[in-house]
Amino acid sequence: MTGVITARDVTQCYDTDPVFEGVDLSVQSGEVVALIGPSGVGKTSLLRLLALFEPPSDGTITYDGVDVWAASESQRLTCRRRLGMVFQDQSLFDASVRRNVEYGVHVRKPWPERLRRNVADFFGSKNGTGPAVDALAVVELEDAIDRSADSLSGGEAQRIAFARALAYEPDVLILDEPTSDLDPRNTDLIEQAVLEASRRDIGIVMATHDMNQAKRIADRVGVLLDDGIIELGPTDQIFEHPRDDRTRQFIDGELIY
Numbered sequence: 743m744t745g746v747i748t749a750r751d752v753t754q755c756y757d758t759d760p761v762f763e764g765v766d767l768s769v770q771s772g773e774v775v776a777l778i779g780p781s782g783v784g785k786t787s788l789l790r791l792l793a794l795f796e797p798p799s800d801g802t803i804t805y806d807g808v809d810v811w812a813a814s815e816s817q818r819l820t821c822r823r824r825l826g827m828v829f830q831d832q833s834l835f836d837a838s839v840r841r842n843v844e845y846g847v848h849v850r851k852p853w854p855e856r857l858r859r860n861v862a863d864f865f866g867s868k869n870g871t872g873p874a875v876d877a878l879a880v881v882e883l884e885d886a887i888d889r890s891a892d893s894l895s896g897g898e899a900q901r902i903a904f905a906r907a908l909a910y911e912p913d914v915l916i917l918d919e920p921t922s923d924l925d926p927r928n929t930d931l932i933e934q935a936v937l938e939a940s941r942r943d944i945g946i947v948m949a950t951h952d953m954n955q956a957k958r959i960a961d962r963v964g965v966l967l968d969d970g971i972i973e974l975g976p977t978d979q980i981f982e983h984p985r986d987d988r989t990r991q992f993i994d995g996e997l998i999y
């Protein structure tokens with residue numbers, strides 16, 4: 743299946759042994775794909791490949807049909823600019839919430855557009871409109887726009903990191919355990935924001951340890967186990983009628999790693 747972003751027959755090795763082999767995964771506009779699997783199986787590694795942080799050891803990553811690692815540096819940069827991501831170690835910088843979220847808007851644009859957007863966003867966010875304000879409203883933190891990022895709670899900071907990624911209207915959002923360590927209210931707010939992003943036709947791929955979260959918000963679920971994606975399908979099928987017995991065992995907590 744071809745999507746906005748597609749991993750085809752992808753293998754990733756760090757030393758000699760592959761973390762996973764022959765992985766196929768594609769993300770369509772407006773769908774939420776959850777990646778589940780035991781700790782250390784390679785979920786973050788796969789997301790890093792989809793985020794174009796590094797090339798796979800083998801196989802291809804295509805973005806809108808372009809083979810990203812066979813393309814020119816400038817084509818690759820154009821692809822990267824269309825991706826939004828929230829990784830676990832991604833912290834906010836020591837500035838206002840406004841600066842943090844607007845940074846996301848500016849850094850992804852080519853320079854002439856950045857200058858135009860700078861002026862528009864400045865007046866927009868001062869007037870209570872514009873992409874930064876809109877993204878903050880999605881995570882219900884528009885009132886925090888003038889707060890300093892270092893005054894935020896962990897849950898609020900995570901919501902701001904999400905707003906920063908959403909603000910420049912990416913084609914695909916890549917989220918690595920976006921709600922780990924969050925309380926139920928912040929978890930719910932991030933989940934609602936993910937669903938809003940999908941309504942805006944953004945494709946979302948997220949790693950999660952929370953099976954119930956995958957059930958609540960994913961359209962499709964990929965199970966990463968052993969050395970690859972053993973099963974990928976509609977959420978109901980994966981949880982109610984898995985085709986691979988290892989999927990059932992993993993979901994039922996019967997697999998010990």
Ligand SMILES: Nc1ncnc2c1ncn2[C@@H]1O[C@H](COP(=O)(O)OP(=O)(O)OP(=O)(O)O)[C@@H](O)[C@H]1O
Nearest residue numbers: 756757761779780781782783784785786787788949
């Ligand atoms: N940069 C790296 N260099 C060497 N090994 C790495 C590197 N990154 C990850 N690994 C190894 O690759 C394997 C997969 O790690 P990864 O973080 O992708 O798993 P994960 O499924 O996301 O785990 P978790 O659920 O605990 O976050 C692990 O054995 C890890 O130690």
